[in-house]
Amino acid sequence: xxxxxxxxxxxxxxxxxxxxxxxxxxxxxxxxxxxxxxxxxxxxxxxxxxxxxxxxxxxxxxxxxxxxxxxxxxxxxxxxxxxxxxxxxxxxxxxxxxxxxxxxxxxxxxxxxxxxxxxxxxxxxxxxxxxxxxxxxxxxxxxxxxxxxxxxxxxxxxxxxxxxxxxxxxxxxxxxxxxxxxxxxxxxxxxxxxxxxxxxxxxxxxxxxxxxxxxxxxxxxxxxxxxxxxxxxxxxxxxxxxxxxxxxxxxxxxxxxxxxxxxxxxxxxxxxxxxxxxxxxxxxxxxxxxxxxxxxxxxxxxxxxxxxxxxxxxxxxxxxxxxxxxxxxxxxxxxxxxxxxxxxxxxxxxxxxxxxxxxx
Numbered sequence: 256x257x258x259x260x261x262x263x264x265x266x267x268x269x270x271x272x273x274x275x276x277x278x279x280x281x282x283x284x285x286x287x288x289x290x291x292x293x294x295x296x297x298x299x300x301x302x303x304x305x306x307x308x309x310x311x312x313x314x315x316x317x318x319x320x321x322x323x324x325x326x327x328x329x330x331x332x333x334x335x336x337x338x339x340x341x342x343x344x345x346x347x348x349x350x351x352x353x354x355x356x357x358x359x360x361x362x363x364x365x366x367x368x369x370x371x372x373x374x375x376x377x378x379x380x381x382x383x384x385x386x387x388x389x390x391x392x393x394x395x396x397x398x399x400x401x402x403x404x405x406x407x408x409x410x411x412x413x414x415x416x417x418x419x420x421x422x423x424x425x426x427x428x429x430x431x432x433x434x435x436x437x438x439x440x441x442x443x444x445x446x447x448x449x450x451x452x453x454x455x456x457x458x459x460x461x462x463x464x465x466x467x468x469x470x471x472x473x474x475x476x477x478x479x480x481x482x483x484x485x486x487x488x489x490x491x492x493x494x495x496x497x498x499x500x501x502x503x504x505x506x507x508x509x510x511x512x513x514x515x516x517x518x519x520x521x522x523x524x525x526x527x528x529x530x531x532x533x534x535x536x537x538x539x540x541x542x543x544x545x546x547x548x549x550x551x552x553x554x555x556x557x558x559x560x561x562x563x564x565x566x567x568x569x570x571x572x573x574x575x576x577x578x579x580x581x582x583x584x585x586x587x588x589x590x591x592x593x594x595x596x597x598x599x600x601x602x603x604x605x606x607x608x609x610x611x612x613x614x615x
Contacts, residue, residue, distance in 0.1 A: 335375070338368035340417035371418055382451065382609050383423045386594070389433025389456075390471075390528060411438040416446065430605060432456040432594055434532065437539035443554055444546045452608055453556045456593045456601070457564050460544065461571035465537035467529070468566040470497040474529035484522035484529075487512035498566045499590015548579045557582040557608055561589030561596060 415438065419427060428451045431439040436458030443450055459465070467475070470493060474480045483489045491511045495501055503511075514521040532539075546552060558576055562569055562585055576583040584604055589596035 331372075333374050333376075334372050337371045337373050337418065337421055339371060339421040340369045340414040342367060342369060369414060373422070383425060383427040384605060384609070385419065385422065385427050385429050387429065387431040387435055387439060389431070389435045389592075390532070411435075412442045415439070415442050419446075419449070426451045428452040428454065428605070428609065430454040430456065430594075431458070433591060434459060434536075437543045440543045440546050444552075447552075447554050450554050453554050454605060454608065455556065455558045457561050457567055457591050458543070458558065459536070459540050459567055460558070460575050461568070462540070463570065464567050465540045467533050467536060468498070470494055470566075471529055472533055474526050475533040480526050480529065481522075484526040485515065485519060486522075487515040490515050490522055490525055495592075498564065499561065499592060499596065500563050501590060501592075501596075544575070547581065548575075555608075555611075557584060557604075559584045559586055559593060559601065559604060561586045561591060561593035563587070563589060563596075564591040564593075566591050 419442075426449055429439055429443065431454070433456065436455050439453070440455075440458075443453055466472075474484045474490070476483075492503070492508055495503060495511060547556065556579075558572070558581055560569060560572055560583065573583060575581075586593050586597050586600060589600075594601050
């Protein structure tokens, strides 16, 4: 999981790719193949079989834009790794679910504390805002090995609690997008004293949102899910473009594909979480509705909704917000990833909410 950590004036990033540090692997022979996009600009060229190839022993790498710094590299340099939450489980090494082979070190969880990729910005003296991405997402620094004896939501809530305590000792504002919203709401239920505000971006709020869209549900299928989750075009490009009015430039698309090209663990994580969500999403949505509608809920809550979301219908969202007395802000030109489409507008919305006096 990766998140952004802000403490001042907001300027939301338009993408959050985290790339593991490459390791050089010698090759006997290099046959570079130049591939050109539909654009006539020379800047769109990239090496399909790049001189530097990296991987975790299961997946492969190839496809990079020259030797100049990529947007992913620049983003990664802004962040840092924060260790929080004890690693549980059996301690066994992560294995790929197809052949049962132990994966390389880059795909293994740490042995002591989980690693979280965070980007901090602003003045620490100002209010703390933590932005958490939704699902699916590629900017994972480590994969969580689920404990079979504990619900997935419980594991995420416990780890989120540890991370927030590590990031800030004071009250914070949480901004969360999409399918990770139920986890944050569950955390907030037991830590209302820790929060100033909760801002939900296109969360699954209604009964119609209890089913995964077909683009994500395919990754939960037996065998076919394992295969598709290792396909960068289906796991990355199709998942991004099917949920809203997106037209991604090839340069940006390569950033999002890169985790699936460099490590099989990214696809395996997508497969595992999809299977869990397909079974448990209905319960997550019902619990979130009960929590947000309960009289004991005291956290100031705002729902921002991108009206061009192709995964989650707007039907019923307005009624729920009115009945629960939560603020609803519509963002007409945004899709499911509202913070990607209208980052400046979302930043302004967050700033306005922060400027209001905190509820007593």
